[in-house]
Every structure is written in structure tokens, then in C-alpha cells.
Amino acid sequence: SQTIHQWPATLVQPVGSPLSLECTVEGTSNPNLYWYRQAAGRGLQLLFYSVGIGQISSEVPQNLSASRPQDRQFILSSKKLLLSDSGFYLCAWSNRASNQPQHFGDGTRLSIL
Amino acid sequence: GQQLNQSPQSMFIQEGEDVSMNCTSSSIFNTWLWYKQDPGEGPVLLIALYKAGELTSNGRLTAQFGITRKDSFLNISASIPSDVGIYFCAGQLRGTSGSRLTFGEGTQLTVNP
Numbered sequence: 250s251q252t253i254h255q256w257p258a259t260l261v262q263p264v265g266s267p268l269s270l271e272c273t274v275e276g277t278s279n280p281n282l283y284w285y286r287q288a289a290g291r292g293l294q295l296l297f298y299s300v301g302i303g304q305i306s307s308e309v310p311q312n313l314s315a316s317r318p319q320d321r322q323f324i325l326s327s328k329k330l331l332l333s334d335s336g337f338y339l340c341a342w343s344n345r346a347s348n349q350p351q352h353f354g355d356g357t358r359l360s361i362l
Numbered sequence: 363g364q365q366l367n368q369s370p371q372s373m374f375i376q377e378g379e380d381v382s383m384n385c386t387s388s389s390i391f392n393t394w395l396w397y398k399q400d401p402g403e404g405p406v407l408l409i410a411l412y413k414a415g416e417l418t419s420n421g422r423l424t425a426q427f428g429i430t431r432k433d434s435f436l437n438i439s440a441s442i443p444s445d446v447g448i449y450f451c452a453g454q455l456r457g458t459s460g461s462r463l464t465f466g467e468g469t470q471l472t473v474n475p
Binding site: 255281283291292293295298299300306339341343347348349350351352353354355356358 | 392393395397402403404405406407410412448450452454456457459460461462463465467468470
């Protein structure tokens, strides 16, 4: 069966520090991968999605970037964090075939001080 | 772009009561999904609907894909305390790049024992 892992589960970072959140998927090949941000437990905002290695699409302009160095690895990064980057970050995957549901990881709670 | 209106935003009910929530869209979708999110965790897929008019059950949960393809509802029968959480609807349009989903803003469900 397929599983998705995100780490770390929680992170506290000072303003201006760099960020790297990692997401890996097991038990499937060529998945679509997604990064979402969720503020205050409501409303998932799609940040990035990827349909293949090295292919990243950005949904909203922001202080963050994403990379997909391997088929089942998706990384969310920032060079200098802002206070507004605080939130709950969720990674998700779906099968490449059309109309397949997305499956989410357990998220990373990011707090910027 | 497409928008989903999910209602109600929150519900406070007594254990044993039935619950109904719905989502409407200004445009059609090919797939409707319902997720539940517990505090501090990622959303978990409850029900996926793929055809207009489809009615699908998962235990005490029943969801329907509206005949116009612009709406969906989720019913929970005989609610129990563990039903507490945020419920999200999501729509998907076939052929959308990356199989992206459009999410509703969520329904916060509180069940009083």
C-alpha cells in the first residue's frame, strides 16, 4: 500500500532563517505531488504541484520554493522565512491518472518567531 | 477560477443526531471528494464520487454527486463524539493540469456527548 511521510512534524524557526520541509511517498511510482498551506485549521491553499522530476508549478507568488529531486521526494524551501510563513504545511500525492483523489501526509506545524 | 461554497461553516450537535453539509460550485466538476481532518493531522479521504447522480455510502456517511455536477452533499447519521473535526469538500475537473483540486472552506463539526 502507499504511504506518505512528512517531516518534521513541528518546527520553530526565527525570522530570516532558511527552511527545508521534506515529503516522501512510498508504494507508488510517478505520482503527482502537492504542497499546501493551511492557516488557522481552515482552507487549504495550494502552493506548488509537480507532475514529474524537476517539474514544479507554482500557484501563488510567495517567499517559498519547491523542488522534486527524485520521483517520490518533494521538498519545500525558503531562503529567508517571514512571519507570514507560519502555518500548517501539508504534502499530498495522487496517481498520475486523471480524476484520482489526493492523499495527504500528517503535516508540519511551522511557527516563525 | 472555480470556487466552492461549503456550508455550514460550523455545526454544534448532540451525539446521536444526523448531520448534513453541502458544497456548491459556479461550474461543473467531474469528481467530488469529501475529506475529514482531525486536529493536527492531514485530511483523510472519506468518499470519492465520479458520476453525476452517484450516491455512495461509507459506514454512517453518505455522499451524493449532484445531477448538475455543480454540487455535492455529505450526510452523517447517528453522530458520535469521534465525528468531531473539519470536513472538506473538493472538486476536480478532468484534464486539469496536475489533477488539481478546488477545496471548500470546511465545515467544523462539534459533537456534544
